[in-house]
Amino acid sequence: MATFFGEVLSVYSRAVEEDDYDDLEEENEEDAQIRREIEEKREVHVRWCPEVSKTAESSEHLHCSDLIIAVGPSAAGFISAYVLSSEGWTQVGWASLWNERSRGSSRPDAAPQSGEPSFVIYQQNSCPSVLICQCTCYIAEDQLFQCAEKVFGSLQRRSLNVMVLSDSPLAEYRTPDYLNGSGTPFLRALKTSTYTGNLPCPLLEQPNIVTGLPAAVLSHCQVQRIPAVLFQCFTDVLHPDSVTMETYKPALSCLSASLKLEACPSVEVLHKLTRISDAQNNLYT
Structure with a gap:
């Protein structure tokens, strides 16, 4: 082969090249199979009770006027103590998922076990169009958007209003002003472009950001033009x-449907929430 002076040509055996190509192809097929198995295992499954499933199948999508999603221990605790503790709510669905930090099952038909973190959906008996999603389980980054899509995929988008309640450590709040302890806890709001309701608190200031499931839900609603x-x-x-749980009370005034709030939450429910906190804060357990 003609070449210019000083050029270094790499010469390979045809047999070696074919063997390397075959090995590389086998590795690629094996890697693809492993990725498919991991994706299947990490898939989020949203399952509804038979009554709701029949309603959704007959009308293609479940009618929902107000969807409340509570993410985090304080938000979920507020929903448990002030909303779900009153009679008139029924568990109608749940999400089953698996990741490195979850204790749930990856089986699509696996119902959440009592006492374990879970993603549970409740329906108001007197007004079936009001749904509450209570999420206290860890959802990995690669599961966030499919979790939002699976939940919203079963609901009608017409006349749907979404509210997300979430909690965040004060250390993650960015502000040029000094915050003393007397000013906490406090609420900040973030809304989609189609939301036109009045807000009972200031908007979240820059450069603060929202992450996790709340960000995935808000992004989904912004793209789908859901208020x-x-x-x-x-x-x-x-x-x-x-004190932290009561901070969410003004937020429910933005709902189009009226919810009955417990003025004095059940002592049993509050004791259960604080008992979990005490056990986790105990240095000797």
Whole structure:
């Protein structure tokens, strides 16, 4: 072969090249199979109870006027103590998923076990178009958007309003002004362009950002042009307490449907929430 002076040509045996190509092809097929198995295992499954499934199948999608999604221990604790503790709510669905930090099952028909973190969906008996999603389980980054898509995929988008309640450590709040302990906890809001309701708290200031499932839900609603608002509670406590949970009360005034709030939450429910916090804060357990 003609070449210029000083050029170094790499010469390979045809047999070696074919063997290397075959090995590379086998590795690629094996890697692809492993990726498919991992994706199947990490898939999020949303399952509804038979009554709701029949309703959704007959009308293609489940009618929902107000969807409340509570993410985090304080937000979920508020929903448990002030909303779900009153009679008139029924568990109608749940999400089953698996990841490195979850204790749930990856089986699509696996119902959440009592006492374990879970993603559970409740329906108001007197107004079936009002749904509450209570999420206290860890959802990995690669599962966030498919979790939002699976939940919204079963609901009608017409006349749907979404509210997300979430909690965040005070250390993650960015502000040029000094914050003293007397000013916490507090709410900040973030809304989609189609949301036109009045807000009971200031908007979230830059350069603060929202992450996790609340961000995935708000992004989905922004793309699908669904009116949605997020209320983020910034608190300096690690676990739910009565003061932090009460901070969410003004947020429910933005709902188009009226919810009955317990003026005095059940002592049993509050004791259960604080008992979990005490056990996790105990240095000797």
